[in-house]
Structures are given as C-alpha cells and as structure tokens.
Amino acid sequence: MNNNVPPTAPAPPSDEQLIRLAVQNLACHPQAQRRYVQMGWMSRAMGNLSRIGEDLDTLVADGRLDGEQARQIAELRTLVQETLERRPDLVDEAGASARDYLFSSALEDDDWETIRQRARKLHHALSGEMSVFISIMAK
Amino acid sequence: METLFIGYGDGLVRATFNGSVKHERVIDGVPVPMVAVDPNEPDRVYAATLGRGLWRSDDGGESFSRVPHIEHELVWSVAVSTSDRSANGRGTVYTGTQMSAVYRSVDGGETFAELASVQRLPTKPSWSFPPAPDTHHVHQIALSPSDPGIVLFGVELGGVFRSVDRGETWELTDADPDPHTLRTHPTATGRMYQGGGAAYYATTDAGASWSRNLAGIPEAVRYFYSLAVDSGDPDNVLLSGARDPFSGHAVISGIPVWSTVYRLVEGAWQEVVDGLPPADGTAMGTLAAGAPGVFYYVTEPGDIYRSSDGGGRFDRLDEGQGPKRGTKARSVTVLTS
Secondary structure: OOOOOOOOOOOOOOHHHHHHHHHHHHHOOHHHHHHHHHOOHHHHHHHHHHHHHOOOHHHHHOOOOOHHHHHHHHHHHHHHHHHHHHOOOOOOOOOOOHHHHHOOOOOOOHHHHHHHHHHHHHHHHHHOOOOOOOOOOOO | OEEEEEEEOOEEEEEEEOOOEEEEEEEEOOOOOEEEEOOOOOOOEEEEOEOOOEEEEOOOOOOOEEOOOOOOOEEEEEEEEEEEEOOOOOEEEEEEEEOOEEEEEOOOOOOOEEOHHHHOOOOHHHOOEOOEOOOOEEEEEEEOOOOOOOEEEEEEOOEEEEEOOOOOOOEEOOOOOOEEEEEEOOOOOOOEEEEEOOOEEEEOOOOOOOEEOOOOOOOOOOEEEEEEEOOOOOOOEEEEEEOOHHHHHOOOOOOOOEEEEEEEEOOEEEEOOOOOOOOEOOOOOEEEEOOOOOEEEEOOOOOEEEEOOOOOOOEEOOOOOOOOOOOOEEEEEEEEO
16 A cells, blocks of 8 residues: 555535536425435535526536526526525524424425426436436535 | 345345345346235235336246336336235235336236326325435335225325225325335234334324324434334334435445434334444345244345344344345345245
C-alpha cells in the first residue's frame, strides 16, 4: 500500500444528478416528502432546482438534457418559486415533533399536489420508460 | 423439513433446512420480490418477477414456467387463498403489478383477468413510489384465511385498500400508506399485520380498522419493512426497523447503514440482539415464520438465521457447500412439511 497517496474522496454529484434528485424529491408521495423535509433534503432540492435551473443551456449543449426536459425543468422551477413567494412556510415543520410531523397531513394541499404532479411528469421525461432508482448522495 | 423460497435481486433460491441448509437456484437472472405457495396444493408455487412476469411451478418449486394472460413484466406481489377455492381444489390467486394493477385467477392459476375496479379508485393519481415517483406498484396482497370475500392490496406508495366482495369494490383503509409487508395469521383469522414505511399497524377485524403501535421503539427509528408472525401465537410478532430508508437499504453512499429487529412482548417492542448481526453496518433483511415458534431472518447479503424459541434467540445456519446463493434478499416464504 502506498501511504503517500491520499484517500480519494467520492466525486461530488454533477448538476445533472442534483437536478434529477431534486425532481425526485418534489415528485414523491407526501409521507416520503415529510421525511425529506425532516432530513433537510426538501429545502436543498428547492435550492438546487433554483440554482441549476437558472442556466440549463450548458446541460443541453453537453447533451445531458434535451430541450423538452430543460423546458419542463424551467416550468417546475418557476412553479416552485412562485409558490414559495406566496407561501414562505411551504416546508416549515411548524414545531411538531418528528413523529407527529411524519404522521401529519402536512404537504397534503393543492399547492403541493400541483408541484408533485408537475414533478412526476418531469421525472418520467427524465427517466424514460423504466424509471430507475436515483442513488446518489446530494450535496 | 422446512423449505425456504428466498427471493433475491438476481433470482430465486429454494433452500431446504434439515439440520443444515441446501441451496438450489430455481430462477436465475431476474429479481424475485415475492413467492406464494398454494396452501391447498403445496406443489403449486407462484413466483413474482420484476422483468419476466409471473411464474408458476407444479413440482414444489423445482421448475417454473411463465404464467400467460398477464401482460405486465413487472410483478411485485402474489397471494393464494386458503378460503376461496376453485373447482379444481386450488386456491384463488391474486397478483399485483407495476404500474399498479391486480389480476385474479378463479381457476387455480390457469387463467388470470385484471380487476378493472382497481383502475377506478379515486386516489390513484396520487400514488407514487419514492425512488421512481412517476411509478407505483401493488407491493402487497393479503387474503383472509376464513372469509373468501376479504382481499387487501397495498400500493407503494398509495395506501392499503380492502374489499369484502372479492375485489369488485374497494375502500381505502387507515393503515400506513406505505405497505411494505402485510401478513395474516392462519388461525387468528381476524388478525392482520403491517410493516409500514413509517410505523407498525395491526387489525383485529380483518383490516376494517387499524391501530399503530410503536411503543418501545426509539424516536430515531422511523422506518419499517419486514415482519413475521408466529404461526402458533398471533401476539408474537417480529418487525425490522431502521432510522430511515437510506440507513435501512444502503442505497446511497455516505449514509451509515443501520437496521435491527424488534419483537412484540406484551404490547411493547423489544430489540432482538441475541444471535443476530449488529445493527451498525447491517442492512434490512427479510423475516418469515415457519412452524409454531420458528422464525427465519435472511440478511440482505443472504445469511440465514433461525429462531426456534419464538424469536428470543437466533442462530446462524450452517449453509454447507450448496450452490452460490443470491444477492440482495427481498423475500422469504417458508413451507413446512
């Protein structure tokens, strides 16, 4: 073993992977989404969608997204941003205990359902006919 | 002798236990999430596969052939009724697919027809499987052992639905919407059990009403998957738990793997530590019950543990020199003869 070589850190996820993970988080059933809120993943998903979605041209130019996928991502980004402006507490746990929040009806309203259905359609467009697990560690 | 049908991520293994374990790989190259044995004719075995539809054996699982009439390649669940028999003596068969559909055979598995009632359920647009949220599937099916009309199916992730008329109409139950495991009991016929994504639920009225019980389980453990019920004691239940899906299934690098097994003792859960692998570093395996007092726990990499004292203590089985077992254990079905 060569002790002079430092251990290799895992490569950070690419913007394409982070977008796919954000879409997956936003598309899930509410019970799964409440768990993602507790883990801090939902806010991160929205942040990544906002940041990466600002400029999708590079991903399209690199062939990692097609034009239709980019258009749908931009639409979802706008929808989430507009909803957040109207409802800054969109992912607020409101002081509930972890267990109470998980079994609550949080995220089960018309705004969230609109986001979910839009994200679900996009997830299908990103994953093709056979959806596969997105197994990456998000930032 | 006990025969275990262990569904893996890459096939089906038939393991016979008679002091030591002998493995035979009977389906190869495709995930097998569930196996069901016809209780009325134990040589008739059904295997759900994720990619090649539903398969059937008439020789106790030595050989399988594909069942016609089911167009779906992705079949997640299958169950055979004890109480509802066809003219040929075999049990009525229900099987569930991705995207979600339920098929029924009323001639003992010879032909299948889809239950159109499932497609009309009003909550269907909200169903969604988290890792692939544009999909959903019928993950579990449970049949009353005493009332042929009572059928339950669970959508991952969309709820547990109950019929009292053999699947003609359905009602959404108040069980956990994430139905990882549904079990019945062979003699306590109103009892049913659910290892849900977020909690354990049980019913004493054949699924009409469910109650949650997490007594004794730490707040940090919020994810549940497999369960098994002692065939000789309907109050003796084992349940696998993890901190969350990511610690339980080891699917995302960088999140520590942790899972454990709990036993229900006088209404509260106690961790089973005697003989099982440590929680740290262990992904969720799959539980099954055999003869009264006998439980099996197959770990995710395929190690087989057996308890003969009702789940108080487990021993790892000597697996001898059999053919290579599978990887990523998904289900265990036990046949005692």
